[in-house]
Amino acid sequence: MTEPMERRDFLKVGTVARATTEHTEAHVAFSESYQASATIHVSQLYDNLYLLQNAGGNVVLQTGDDGNLLIDSSFALSAPRILETIARLTPQAQAGGILINTHWHLDHTGGNAEMHKAGFRIIAHRKTRERLSTPQISMLTHESIPPSPPEAWPEIGIDERLTIWRNGDVIDVKHIPPSHSDTDLSISFSKADVLHMGDLWFNGIYPVIDEISGGSISGTIHEVEKVLAEVSASTKIIPGHGPVGGKDELQKFHAMLTGIRDKVAALKTQGLSEEAVIAQKPTAEFDATYKEEYMKIDALVGVVYRTL
Ligand SMILES: [Zn+2]
Numbered sequence: 001m002t003e004p005m006e007r008r009d010f011l012k013v014g015t016v017a018r019a020t021t022e023h024t025e026a027h028v029a030f031s032e033s034y035q036a037s038a039t040i041h042v043s044q045l046y047d048n049l050y051l052l053q054n055a056g057g058n059v060v061l062q063t064g065d066d067g068n069l070l071i072d073s074s075f076a077l078s079a080p081r082i083l084e085t086i087a088r089l090t091p092q093a094q095a096g097g098i099l100i101n102t103h104w105h106l107d108h109t110g111g112n113a114e115m116h117k118a119g120f121r122i123i124a125h126r127k128t129r130e131r132l133s134t135p136q137i138s139m140l141t142h143e144s145i146p147p148s149p150p151e152a153w154p155e156i157g158i159d160e161r162l163t164i165w166r167n168g169d170v171i172d173v174k175h176i177p178p179s180h181s182d183t184d185l186s187i188s189f190s191k192a193d194v195l196h197m198g199d200l201w202f203n204g205i206y207p208v209i210d211e212i213s214g215g216s217i218s219g220t221i222h223e224v225e226k227v228l229a230e231v232s233a234s235t236k237i238i239p240g241h242g243p244v245g246g247k248d249e250l251q252k253f254h255a256m257l258t259g260i261r262d263k264v265a266a267l268k269t270q271g272l273s274e275e276a277v278i279a280q281k282p283t284a285e286f287d288a289t290y291k292e293e294y295m296k297i298d299a300l301v302g303v304v305y306r307t308l
């Protein structure tokens with residue numbers, strides 16, 4: 001038995017719907033109990049670079065003599081186990097390091113306060129701090145989200161671009177103009193040939209486009225195109241959610257987005273209302289390939305319709 005996914009509250013910590021045996025696996029994945037207990041799956045991306053997959057967004061850890069560099073902090077309830085995993089992967093016991101948030105959503109920043117306490121300095125786009133320090137509205141539930149505690153706010157803000165030389169690699173942090181939200185950053189590791197796209201990419205899963213935070217289908221397609229023009233066939237690309245992929249998978253994601261955009265645009269041009277376009281099931285040809293895990297398909301079509 002299922003209930004509408006937008007009722008799920010994966011962007012919000014503290015009042016997430018409770019898991020019951022009736023819930024589907026996807027529902028359980030965002031329950032508080034799952035956030036607090038999910039196994040952290042670790043895979044090695046490069047000599048000193050690891051992917052930590054858990055209940056929240058994909059976390060990347062770079063280790064080395066210069067100190068840890070962490071991308072995203074997952075949910076608050078997952079943070080203690082992320083910290084345990086970091087301690088296990090770090091050769092010399094090192095307190096803290098640098099934490100970069102890909103964007104403000106709480107499945108990527110919920111652990112910020114815990115990481116701050118552990119000695120991490122938090123870097124993010126200027127608007128991530130704005131959004132974490134003020135009340136927000138969840139795109140999935142349309143409920144209000146209270147500000148995060150001040151310890152969770154980024155200390156160092158990026159407007160456009162930042163280069164970090166650390167642990168033998170060159171890390172390029174770039175602002176992604178409004179697409180998934182208006183707070184997105186991409187982070188690339190030059191030597192390791194690894195790119196973290198944050199939630200600009202959901203691999204094998206229908207995306208969330210946070211229209212309330214400035215996201216749009218046009219922006220998402222445009223920014224994915226820019227990434228496709230920059231990456232090579234060998235670049236390991238980390239999505240915000242889903243498995244590691246590469247240019248081929250990202251190209252398929254782009255084809256899905258443009259396919260849906262074109263269908264919705266054609267119907268809208270004919271004068272159909274948002275409800276009528278949703279009823280036409282413009283995602284149908286992709287439904288067997290892409291999972292409806294976070295945003296309901298109908299809600300996604302509504303965003304596409306409104307943000308063309
Ligand atoms: Zn996310």
Ligand SMILES: [Zn+2]
Pocket residue numbers: 103105180199208240
């Ligand atoms: Zn997100």
